Amino acid sequence: MTNKKKISGLNIAFTIIIITEIMFFAGLISAYIIASAKAMDWPPIDQPRLPQYISISNVIILLVSSLFLYFFIKNAKKGIKDLNFLLITIILGIVFLVIQGKEWINLVDFGIQTSDGLYASYFYSIIAVHGIHVVVGLILIITLYLKLKKTSDIYTKLPSITAFGMFWYFVTLLWPVLYFLLYLY
Template sequence: MSLESLPALLVTAESYDPAPVPQRPLIDSRQFGMLLFIVTEVMFFASLVSAYLIIRSGLEEWPPWGQPRLPVWSTALNTAVLLSSGVAAYLSGRQFRGGSGTAQRTLGISVALGTFFLVFQGYEWVQMLGFGLTVTSSTYGGLFYLIIGAHGVHVLGALIALAYTWMRMTPGQEQPLTQGGASAVRMLWYFVVGVWPILYVLVYLA
């Protein structure tokens, strides 16, 4: 190698790529925004879980004396309902991407199952309150209503978004539903469905 060719090997300002290429988004903006939101949500539920574990580890008897036991079996059934709602939402997404007309019906099933979960949870809450488990009866009751309630609020919010998506899937919309928007809403639903088994095992079983 001659000495003259050496400067060409050094990195100079001129060695930048001269031809700019238009940006191609790596991921749809709505999906990315939802992903960031879910990061916060994960940390939120992680905090509730750690609060639960810390308070629980500070007490000798759990559940505290005189507090009712939680309905493990009926809630297991309800868990299955919620998980199948998540599966239905997934199938609906596949059908929507494939341009199939059944996407709206499948999403409707998903919304219906999710609503059933929420109503059944509410029914169980009424029963638990009747048995004397209230939000102030003990930290046990407080944590139960805090964690399951926080999840319930998320189910409600995500269901509203999902129902809106379902509505927008009706043919003949002025602004048809986009893949990105529909997919962002489904991501929220997957999160809400996915976090439930963890909470169920933690609060009901462990």
């Protein structure tokens, strides 16, 4: 057994974390879907509409950031250290957070409060939880970036590159699903 090539422990650990996360979001999303199916009008008539068209730019931003991360990991597996790709990923992630934060402030100004009812409760909670995940993913990738800047040997860092990358893929691929459910559904 030990002679075979093993998957690194960090990758197994992140796979398990992502499974737990999927179950976590499955709990939230299924609660949301059932709540919306039970309601008479969804979204409620007296609530302001959400900005669907500005927000779709955010979907694109996150997906593009994942694409650049994919290029980076592909190169890293060949031994090429191209940190600019990683930098673009980080910048796009920050841009996403800024746009999303601005939208939140706008919505609060429009008068959507968490205590207004189920619709706003779910909207704010799910967006906030996803936002926290983006922040955590960014912290992981930024620490990776800083560590890679110091080392020249990229192979030793490959386990953490793939593991953190996996987490970022998860966060970015989750967002289109949430966008569809919260803004369009």
